Amino acid sequence: MPDRTQTRPLPALDHPLASDMQDAVLHRPQFEPRNYQYITVEPISGALGAEVAGIDLAAIDDATMAEVEQAMLDHLVLVFRDQNLEPADQLGFARRLGQVAPWPYAKPMEGYPELTELVSGPGDINNFGGSWHTDSSTFEAPPAYTVLYCVSCPPVGGDTSYANQYLAWDTLPEDVKTGIEGRRLEHSTARAFGDHATGKGSPDATTTPVSVPTQHLNLVSMHPIVRTHPKTGKKALYVNTGFAFNFEGCSDETSKPLMDALATHGSLPEFTCRVRWRPGTLVVWDNRCCLHYAHNDYRGQPRTMRRAVVAGERPV
Amino acid sequence: MPGYISTYTYQPAAGHVPQFAPRDYKHFSVEPVTGAMGAVVTGLDLTTAGDAAIAELEEALTDHLALMIRDQDLAPDQQVAFARRLGSPVPWPHAKPMEGHPEITELIQEPNDKYAFGGTWHSDSCSFERPPKYTMLYCVESPPVGGDTAFSNQYLAWETLDPALRDELEGVKCLNSDEVGYATVATSDEVMGHTTTTIAFDRDHIEEVLHPVARTHPVTGRKALYTNSSFTAAFEGKTQEESLPLLEKLWEHSITQEFTCRLRWKKGSLAIWDNRCCMHYATSDYPGHRRHMRRIVLEGERPV
Numbered sequence: 001m002p003d004r005t006q007t008r009p010l011p012a013l014d015h016p017l018a019s020d021m022q023d024a025v026l027h028r029p030q031f032e033p034r035n036y037q038y039i040t041v042e043p044i045s046g047a048l049g050a051e052v053a054g055i056d057l058a059a060i061d062d063a064t065m066a067e068v069e070q071a072m073l074d075h076l077v078l079v080f081r082d083q084n085l086e087p088a089d090q091l092g093f094a095r096r097l098g099q100v101a102p103w104p105y106a107k108p109m110e111g112y113p114e115l116t117e118l119v120s121g122p123g124d125i126n127n128f129g130g131s132w133h134t135d136s137s138t139f140e141a142p143p144a145y146t147v148l149y150c151v152s153c154p155p156v157g158g159d160t161s162y163a164n165q166y167l168a169w170d171t172l173p174e175d176v177k178t179g180i181e182g183r184r185l186e187h188s189t190a191r192a193f194g195d196h197a198t199g200k201g202s203p204d205a206t207t208t209p210v211s212v213p214t215q216h217l218n219l220v221s222m223h224p225i226v227r228t229h230p231k232t233g234k235k236a237l238y239v240n241t242g243f244a245f246n247f248e249g250c251s252d253e254t255s256k257p258l259m260d261a262l263a264t265h266g267s268l269p270e271f272t273c274r275v276r277w278r279p280g281t282l283v284v285w286d287n288r289c290c291l292h293y294a295h296n297d298y299r300g301q302p303r304t305m306r307r308a309v310v311a312g313e314r315p316v
Numbered sequence: 317m318p319g320y321i322s323t324y325t326y327q328p329a330a331g332h333v334p335q336f337a338p339r340d341y342k343h344f345s346v347e348p349v350t351g352a353m354g355a356v357v358t359g360l361d362l363t364t365a366g367d368a369a370i371a372e373l374e375e376a377l378t379d380h381l382a383l384m385i386r387d388q389d390l391a392p393d394q395q396v397a398f399a400r401r402l403g404s405p406v407p408w409p410h411a412k413p414m415e416g417h418p419e420i421t422e423l424i425q426e427p428n429d430k431y432a433f434g435g436t437w438h439s440d441s442c443s444f445e446r447p448p449k450y451t452m453l454y455c456v457e458s459p460p461v462g463g464d465t466a467f468s469n470q471y472l473a474w475e476t477l478d479p480a481l482r483d484e485l486e487g488v489k490c491l492n493s494d495e496v497g498y499a500t501v502a503t504s505d506e507v508m509g510h511t512t513t514t515i516a517f518d519r520d521h522i523e524e525v526l527h528p529v530a531r532t533h534p535v536t537g538r539k540a541l542y543t544n545s546s547f548t549a550a551f552e553g554k555t556q557e558e559s560l561p562l563l564e565k566l567w568e569h570s571i572t573q574e575f576t577c578r579l580r581w582k583k584g585s586l587a588i589w590d591n592r593c594c595m596h597y598a599t600s601d602y603p604g605h606r607r608h609m610r611r612i613v614l615e616g617e618r619p620v
Binding site for chain 2: 030042043044045046047125132154157159161264270274276297298299
C-alpha cells in the first residue's frame, strides 16, 4: 500500500526510548497509601496490581464497592482470592462496574450470553491471549474492564502479566511524545484474528475456538495512540501488539520500527506485575490503561476461565 | 563468512510444557513459581544444613535455575560460609567490596538514588573469561513492595529457536564487553553522583571476551542461549552494524514472557541463580525506598 503520510513524519528513533526510564520510575510513586474501611489492599509491584482481601464478591454492598472502584483507579488490576462464584455471581459483580457486553468472537457460555468460557485443553498448542494486548481494541468502543474468574487451573504456570500504560506514556522522551500525540493507530479484526477471521480456522486453534461474525470481518477502528482515561484524566499509551500494526496514513513498513520500539518500551519490567491464578481467583483489569499477557507455560494441562467484559467508551 | 545474518526467517515458538519433573525433596519444600523456571524454598536453615541438604539444594537449583530461599538470618560470615559449600566465592572487581569481606559486594539503593543496579536483562559478568556460575543475593532490607527480580530461562530460549537458525548459530561466538554494559552509567556524573553502589569502569582496561552464542551447561549438558544486550557487542568477525539485526531478534526472543518468572524479595530471603542458563533483571519500581542486598558470586568455568 502506498505511504499516504499526509501529516508530519514519525519521530526518528535515534535514541533509546527508555533513556529516562530509570530516573522517571525511581522518582514517581504510582499510588498513594489510602485508608480503606471495608477492604484490605496489598500492592504486588511498584507499578500496578493489588490483592484485595476481606470481600465476598457475591455479596458486596455499595460502600465496599465504592472502595473497590477507588482501588481500581489506583492499582489498575485487582486480584480477589478465594471467591466461590457461580456464573450469575460473576455477572452480578461485573454489572456493578458498568454495562456487561457480550463478546461476539466466541460462542457464549450456555445460558449466559454475556460470559465466555476460555478453555485450554491438554492438547492445545497455543493459549488464548499470549501477546501483550488490551482486549478488543478493534471495536469502536473497546471494553473498559475485563472480569476474569478462574474455575480450574494447573498448579503452576499460566500466570497473567500486566503492564501500566500510564507509566509507559509518562516515561517516553518529550520529543517522542510530541511526535506521536494526536496520531491514530489502525486496529483491525481481520489482522488480529487472522485465519480465524477468514473462517479458515487454524491448525493450532485453542479448545475455545475464536469465530468472527461476518459483519466484523472488515472491522477497523482508528484509535489515538495516547488516550485519556475518562475517570483519572491521566494519559496512557494505547498500543496493542497483534491488533494494530500501523499508524493511520502510514504503511506497516514505515510504522514498524516505532511500533516495535513502543511495544518493547510499554512492557518493560518496571511497568509490570505478574498474577498467579488459583481456582476461585477473580481478576479485574482496566483495559484503558494497562496491557496484559497470558503466559503459555502449561501445555498439556487443562485450564478453564470465565470471562465477562464491561462496556467502555470510544478512546479519546 | 557464515550467511546466518541474512538468510533465515525468524520464527520462534514460545509455548512449552513445564520445565521440571516433580521430585520428592527430603530436607525442605520446593514450590515452583512458573512453568518456565524459578522456585521458592522453605523449611531450610542454611546455617545448619547438612551435606545431604546442600546436595539436594543444588539438585533443585539444577531443575529450577533460580531459587528463592525464605526466612534466613545470615551474618556476612555465614553467607560466605554457605557460598563456599557450593563453590569458590570470587571478588567482583567492578565495585568496592564490603569492609572486611572481600567476597561480598553490598548493593545498596538509597531512597533518592538515581541509578538502580542491574536494571537490564543480563547474565552476570559475561564479559569475563570465566563468568561466575552462580550468583547469590541476600536481602538485608527490602521496600514494602517493588524491587522484584525477573528471570528468563535460556535453555528454553535456545530450544525454541527455529532449528535452521540453531544450525547456523552452532559454533558462532559473540564478543562480550563490559564497555557495552557499564561505559554509559559508570562514566556519568549525573548518574554516579546520585548512586550509593557505584560501578568502577576503566576505559583503558576494557574487559572483553569471545563466548559461544549457545553454551552447553556442564551439569545438564543442555544448550542455553548466551547473549544479552547488556554485554554483547557483536558476532565474532562481524561489525556491530552487521550483527545488530540478528542480535536484537535474539535478545527480544530471549525474554519472551513464557520463559520468565518473577521472584519477590523479603528481608531474610536468599536467592541463588545459575548464570549459565538464565538471565535476570532487577526491577526498579520502588521510588523513595531503601533496598540493601549482599551479593556473592561463585567462580565458573569458561563457556563452551
